[in-house]
Amino acid sequence: MTSLQERRAAPALPPFTTLDRVLDDWLRALPLSREVLLRPLADRPAGQDLIRVDEHRDGSTLVVRAELPGIDPERDVDVVVAGGMLRIDARRESEEEHREDGCIRHELRRGHLTRTLPLPEGTTEGDVSASYRDGILEVRVPVAEQPTAPAETRVPVSRT
Template identity: 55%
Template sequence: MSTVMRRKRDAEIVSPFDWMDRVFDEWMRSFPLREPFGFAWDRLGDGLIRVDEYRDGDTWVIRAELPGIDPDEDLEITVADGVLRIDAERRIEDRAEEEGYVRRELRYGSMSRTLPLPDGVTESDISATYRDGILEIRVRAPQRVVVEPTKIKVKKG
């Protein structure tokens, strides 16, 4: 299980080092030698759900590639403590028979991804749809209340 770090968003200043940390963390999660035994070259990043993130007006959109997933049986999306978590279970079986030879390629496994949510987002601000192997999660940005600064009087003495 990986740790979740709060990412800076919107008006907050993001340094180039924050961006590089994020890129490095994502790269490390997909690195094949992270498997405990043997080499997993053929399973490059199987446990990582790859996503595209972008803004569409006031909505944050997350698109995840999840082919072969039954969203009713194999997909769970949860929100807790300002973090969105996507968990999926893949069961794909490919069978080919040719001149007395049978080849089976089974792919089973769980995948997950955790993404920090903007401050103030509630469960009612989130909706999800699944179509043609793509999960799309839309997070409506909370309305920000602009508070005028107030002056504090300084007393002498």
């Protein structure tokens, strides 16, 4: 004689729970701008946007090129290197006045742009340089050569 056992189905997960977990893991794995992407939109200061950047290696130098058109680099851009991170902050302010048909329209726009990037191991923070040309901020970060691993040494084993 056999007995029948009641099988209970596993509790169903709310819709999109698995997808939410996958997306959260993916965002946490991103090396760039992680703190901005994971911060809820409501927690971001009004008018704060991400700066678009391009990173590449030029020999032993990390080159970061950031799009900052229409910004006065001497007055409106801060480049800070601290704690193994490169932070670029920029402020944008424009003011326009249009007069036509006896009407005046005055527009004022303000915004803050930011980007924080991790620097490679062995970065010499004191040698970082930045230049601005044609709306592109270029930050050059010298990177120390990584020490090569010592050659493999075979150790003989003897019987005792």
